[in-house]
Amino acid sequence: xxxxxxxxxxxxxxxxxxxxxxxxxxxxxxxxxxxxxxxxxxxxxxxxxxxxxxxxxxxxxxxxxxxxxxxxxxxxxxxxxxxxxxxxxxxxxxxxxxxxxxxxxxxxx
Amino acid sequence: xxxxxxxxxxxxxxxxxxxxxxxxxxxxxxxxxxxxxxxxxxxxxxxxxxxxxxxxxxxxxxxxxxxxxxxxxxxxxxxxxxxxxxxxxxxxxxxxxxxxxxxxxxxxxxxxxxxxxxxxxxxxxxxxxxxxxxxxxxxxxxxxxxxxxxxxxxxxxxxxxxxxxxxxxxxxxxxxxxxxxxxxxxxxxxxxxxxxxxxxxxxxxxxxxxxxxxxxxxxxxxxxxxxxxxxxxxxxxxxxxxxxxxxxxxxxxxxxxxxxxxxxxxxxxxxxxxxxxxxxxxxxxxxxxxxxxxxxxxxxxxxxxxxxxxxxxxxxxxxxxxxxxxxxxxxxxxxxxxxxxxxxxxxxxxxxxxxxxxxxxxxxxx
Numbered sequence: 001x002x003x004x005x006x007x008x009x010x011x012x013x014x015x016x017x018x019x020x021x022x023x024x025x026x027x028x029x030x031x032x033x034x035x036x037x038x039x040x041x042x043x044x045x046x047x048x049x050x051x052x053x054x055x056x057x058x059x060x061x062x063x064x065x066x067x068x069x070x071x072x073x074x075x076x077x078x079x080x081x082x083x084x085x086x087x088x089x090x091x092x093x094x095x096x097x098x099x100x101x102x103x104x105x106x107x108x109x
Numbered sequence: 110x111x112x113x114x115x116x117x118x119x120x121x122x123x124x125x126x127x128x129x130x131x132x133x134x135x136x137x138x139x140x141x142x143x144x145x146x147x148x149x150x151x152x153x154x155x156x157x158x159x160x161x162x163x164x165x166x167x168x169x170x171x172x173x174x175x176x177x178x179x180x181x182x183x184x185x186x187x188x189x190x191x192x193x194x195x196x197x198x199x200x201x202x203x204x205x206x207x208x209x210x211x212x213x214x215x216x217x218x219x220x221x222x223x224x225x226x227x228x229x230x231x232x233x234x235x236x237x238x239x240x241x242x243x244x245x246x247x248x249x250x251x252x253x254x255x256x257x258x259x260x261x262x263x264x265x266x267x268x269x270x271x272x273x274x275x276x277x278x279x280x281x282x283x284x285x286x287x288x289x290x291x292x293x294x295x296x297x298x299x300x301x302x303x304x305x306x307x308x309x310x311x312x313x314x315x316x317x318x319x320x321x322x323x324x325x326x327x328x329x330x331x332x333x334x335x336x337x338x339x340x341x342x343x344x345x346x347x348x349x350x351x352x353x354x355x356x357x358x359x360x361x362x363x364x365x366x367x368x369x370x371x372x373x374x375x376x377x378x379x380x381x382x383x384x385x386x387x388x389x390x391x392x393x394x395x396x397x398x399x400x401x402x403x404x405x406x407x408x409x410x411x412x413x414x415x416x417x418x419x420x421x422x423x424x425x426x427x428x429x430x431x432x433x434x435x436x437x438x439x440x441x442x443x444x445x446x447x448x449x450x451x452x453x454x455x456x457x458x459x460x461x462x463x464x465x466x467x468x469x470x471x472x473x474x475x
Contacts, residue, residue, distance in 0.1 A: 002257045003256055003283050004255045004257060004282060007280060007281065009169070010155060034254060035254060040254045040257075041257075043248060047325060048239075056237060057325055057326075058239060059238075059239025059242070059326070060242055061243060062245070063242070063245070063249040065144075078287075083246075084143075086145065107378050
C-alpha cells in the first residue's frame with residue numbers, strides 16, 4: 001500500500017469509509033471521495049492508459065486536471081480525467097487504449 | 110442566464126482574496142472553481158511561507174487557505190464548485206459547465222480572471238513514461254491525497270518548487286536521490302534549499318536529465334553535466350536508480366479565457382511568457398475584465414493574494430461600492446506591500462518585469 005497514514009506536519013489520516021471499485025474487472029478498495037488516480041496509486045497501479053499510435057503507457061503527469069495524461073474509461077465513458085474524478089462504490093474503471101470507445105451504456109444524450 | 114455583478118473565475122489565493130474584498134465592500138459576487146474544493150494550490154503548501162510577518166510569513170500555506178475559506182464563508186460568498194468556465198463572450202458572459210453534465214450562462218458586469226498556472230514539461234527520451242510527473246503533481250498526491258507516487262525520486266529543477274517538494278517528499282517517506290539544476294547556480298530561497306541539503310539530499314548544479322529508462326514505469330534515469338552553453342558534456346553521464354522523476358522547471362499562466370475574451374497580451378519571459386496586459390488596478394485591455402495571480406505573471410501565493418485584493422477593491426469601486434478615493438488609498442497600501450514582496454535578490458527581477466507590464470498597461474489601457 002502506498003498510503004501515508006502518519007506525517008510529521010499533517011494530521012493523522014482518518015481513513016473514512018471504504019468503497020469497492022473495479023479496475024479492468026479486478027476489485028480494489030478505495031476511500032470514499034478520493035480521486036480515482038489516487039486510489040490507483042494507493043493500490044500500486046501506475047498505468048492509466050496506452051497511447052493511440054505507439055501504444056505507450058502513460059500515468060499521471062499534472063494531477064490537477066490539466067494535462068489529460070491520466071484519462072481512463074469510467075463506467076463506460078472514455079477520456080475521464082481520473083485525477084479530478086472521485087471514486088464511487090462499484091465504479092468500473094478500465095485502462096484506456098487510444099481514444100477509447102463509447103459504449104451504448106456510456107451515452108447520455 | 111444568471112446575472113451577477115461580479116464573477117470571479119478561480120478560487121485559489123487570488124480569486125478568494127478578490128472575492129472577500131469585493132463582497133466585504135457590498136458587491137454581489139459569484140466565485141467559480143472547477144475543483145470540488147476551493148483553495149487552489151494552497152492546501153498543498155504545507156510549508157511555512159517565507160518573507161515578512163505582514164505577508165503571513167511563518168504561516169503554512171494550508172492554514173492561510175483555511176483562513177481564506179473561513180472568511181469567504183462568513184461573508185456568504187456564493188461559490189460554484191465543479192464549475193468549469195469553458196467560454197467567455199462579449200466581455201461579460203461566461204459559459205460554465207457544471208458537474209460535467211449541464212451548463213449555465215452567467216452574465217456579469219465585471220469579471221476577474223484568477224485562473225492560475227500549469228506546470229511546464231521538459232522532454233527527454235522516456236519523459237512520457239509513467240513515473241515522470243510535475244513536482245506539483247507529486248505534491249498533490251502526497252499532501253492532499255496522502256499517497257506516495259514513488260519511493261525513489263529525482264527532482265529536476267532547484268527553484269522553490271523543486272526544493273520544497275523534495276523536502277515534502279522526504280516528509281512523506283520517499284527517498285530523494287538528487288536534485289538537479291541546469292544553471293550553474295541553485296535557484297531556490299536559501300531557507301528551503303538548506304533544509305534539503307541538511308537532510309543529505311545531493312544537489313547537482315550544471316546537470317540535467319539525458320533520458321529515462323523503463324518499460325511500464327521509470328526504472329532509472331541517466332543524468333549528464335552541462336557546460337556554460339547548457340550543452341551536454343559527453344562522458345559525464347551517470348545512471349541512477351529511481352522510480353519517479355519530478356519536473357520543477359517553472360509554470361505557464363493559464364491564459365485561455367483572456368485570449369478568448371480578446372485581451373491584448375505582452376510577452377515577458379521572466380513572468381512566464383504571454384500575459385494579459387494589465388494596469389495598476391489589475392484591469393486588462395477589456396474594460397470590464399480584471400486579472401489577478403499567476404495569470405498576470407508567475408509569482409507566489411503571497412503576491413497573488415495582494416493582486417486579488419487589488420482586483421476585488423477596484424472592481425467593487427467601478428461597481429459603485431467604494432469611492433474612488435478610498436479605492437486609491439487602499440490600492441496604494443497594497444502596492445507598497447507588493448513592492449516589498451518584490452524586492453531583494455529574488456524579487457527584484459519580478460519587480461522590474463512587473464514595471465514593464467505596468468508601463469505597457471499605462472500606454473494601452475485608458
